[in-house]
Amino acid sequence: MSSILVFGGVGGIGEAIARRCRTAGQKVVVTSRRRERAEALANEIGAMAAAVDVADESSIRDAVSAASVDGKLDGLVYAVGSIPLKPLARTSADDMLDAFRLNVVGALLAVKAAAPALAAAGGAVVLFSSVAARQGFANHAAIASAKAGVEGLTLSLAAELAPRVRVNAIAPSLTETPLAQPITGNAKMAEAIAGLHPIPRLGSAEEVAALAGFLLSPSAGWMTGQVIGVDGGRSTLRTGRS
Numbered sequence: 001m002s003s004i005l006v007f008g009g010v011g012g013i014g015e016a017i018a019r020r021c022r023t024a025g026q027k028v029v030v031t032s033r034r035r036e037r038a039e040a041l042a043n044e045i046g047a048m049a050a051a052v053d054v055a056d057e058s059s060i061r062d063a064v065s066a067a068s069v070d071g072k073l074d075g076l077v078y079a080v081g082s083i084p085l086k087p088l089a090r091t092s093a094d095d096m097l098d099a100f101r102l103n104v105v106g107a108l109l110a111v112k113a114a115a116p117a118l119a120a121a122g123g124a125v126v127l128f129s130s131v132a133a134r135q136g137f138a139n140h141a142a143i144a145s146a147k148a149g150v151e152g153l154t155l156s157l158a159a160e161l162a163p164r165v166r167v168n169a170i171a172p173s174l175t176e177t178p179l180a181q182p183i184t185g186n187a188k189m190a191e192a193i194a195g196l197h198p199i200p201r202l203g204s205a206e207e208v209a210a211l212a213g214f215l216l217s218p219s220a221g222w223m224t225g226q227v228i229g230v231d232g233g234r235s236t237l238r239t240g241r242s
Contacts, residue, residue, distance in 0.1 A: 005067035012177030014079030016209035054106030072121035115183030158225035174233035
């Protein structure tokens, strides 16, 4: 049985990935800062739970240990993230640092802790960028910079950990998840943003999870160092609507 560790596995994309992996019969450990949230999901889907603060290396190591089987870990997903949207005039140094700590530093620490177990298994890592890393959107200075950092991290780790560990990233556009609820909860705003996509709707967590499941699988065994959009075409296409 292969083993998958999902950081940020409660709610949204992380949860969708955890559910998909469990359906495929994989051992899954889901994490949350709040143990009760992780345990509730784990009990529902037959997974294991770990309380993890991604700024705390010891709790990350404990989660890696819990997920590993005989010192091997087949997959790591870092689906922890944030959507801090502010105009430049209101964006502080702390906003920038918080975005980098959560999205970039946390991902680095997670992969660092898991690298030996991933290498022993010939495993795979899936990180998360955003369409905003490559498209210029107003009010996205903090999160776009951080997600661009994730893309740089993906390439660097893929090079360093090859050939034993594959590292790829997914870059979604706006997806209907609890994290995006402050945006998607406004029906008019959600409809307007959906219309900017060549496929004029918002994404679903399950659509993103489908790609993550592929990247974690042996079927993607010759893929590493890639950043792949699941974005309704928004990163690359322009139509009469967009």
